[in-house]
Amino acid sequence: MASVVVRDYIIPANDFTIAGEASSNVRKILSQLGVAPNIVKRTSIAMYEAEINAVIHGNGGRAHVEIDENKIVITISDQGPGIEDLELAMQEGYSTAPDSIREMGFGAGMGLSNMKKNSDILDIKTAVNEGTTVMITVFFK
Amino acid sequence: MKISEIAQLVKAEICTKNYDPEIEIFSACSADLMSDVMAFSKSNALLLTGLINPQVIRTAEMMDIKAVIFVRGKKPLESMIEMAEEKGIVLLATDYPLFVASGKLYKNGIGGHGE
Numbered sequence: 001m002a003s004v005v006v007r008d009y010i011i012p013a014n015d016f017t018i019a020g021e022a023s024s025n026v027r028k029i030l031s032q033l034g035v036a037p038n039i040v041k042r043t044s045i046a047m048y049e050a051e052i053n054a055v056i057h058g059n060g061g062r063a064h065v066e067i068d069e070n071k072i073v074i075t076i077s078d079q080g081p082g083i084e085d086l087e088l089a090m091q092e093g094y095s096t097a098p099d100s101i102r103e104m105g106f107g108a109g110m111g112l113s114n115m116k117k118n119s120d121i122l123d124i125k126t127a128v129n130e131g132t133t134v135m136i137t138v139f140f141k
Numbered sequence: 142m143k144i145s146e147i148a149q150l151v152k153a154e155i156c157t158k159n160y161d162p163e164i165e166i167f168s169a170c171s172a173d174l175m176s177d178v179m180a181f182s183k184s185n186a187l188l189l190t191g192l193i194n195p196q197v198i199r200t201a202e203m204m205d206i207k208a209v210i211f212v213r214g215k216k217p218l219e220s221m222i223e224m225a226e227e228k229g230i231v232l233l234a235t236d237y238p239l240f241v242a243s244g245k246l247y248k249n250g251i252g253g254h255g256e
Contacts, residue, residue, distance in 0.1 A: 019196065020199035041182075045179050045203055048179070049176065105174055105197065110174075114176060
């Protein structure tokens with residue numbers, strides 16, 4: 001029976017100085033486990049975009065990560081405003097981020113498409129005024 | 142191209158200590174929006190940006206970007222330098238604007254399409 005690595009992180013709201021800590025930590029774990037560098041990179045990008053989204057749009061949230069010998073599954077959930085039109089939000093360049101976020105270098109409208117491109121399975125559950133849960137799966141082979 | 146050659150070409154100051162002088166840079170990406178950087182997927186890359194905040198270093202880390210050049214005379218914050226040193230990312234600062242710095246590197250063989 002292979003071991004499973006499980007980690008939980010709190011993603012603080014509106015704190016840009018530590019946003020990305022969870023993704024950085026997961027990145028280190030994957031590298032230590034000897035996962036191929038291109039897979040580590042894809043996972044890092046997908047998780048970092050989701051983490052940043054939770055900071056920007058979701059008033060912070062939580063990340064739950066499970067790694068087994070074949071894959072990593074990352075679940076990032078927030079209790080923010082939810083996504084009104086998911087199909088529209090998936091379009092490259094579409095963003096609802098305010099100018100203050102754009103000044104920080106985010107809000108280009110590439111987050112969701114970057115997540116999709118870098119994960120093998122991307123599952124988004126969202127409800128207006130209830131929150132959003134993003135589940136990212138990346139297979140190692 | 143080695144970091145020292147890049148620094149010379151864009152008259153940049155190297156802000157981080159103890160970097161690996163043997164790192165070879167093959168491609169570069171110029172952007173102020175970090176999600177645009179994350180849509181770029183080349184290896185051994187360099188980032189040119191006018192954005193100053195810790196997320197630039199985080200983005201570089203996630204993207205395996207080896208070096209970042211801050212343009213238009215902007216200098217990285219001390220906290221960014223510390224974070225970059227910890228992650229082995231080289232930080233440089235030049236007075237050239239983004240277009241000129243990018244053009245000088247492009248003209249000298251750094252492409253936008255990897256090796």
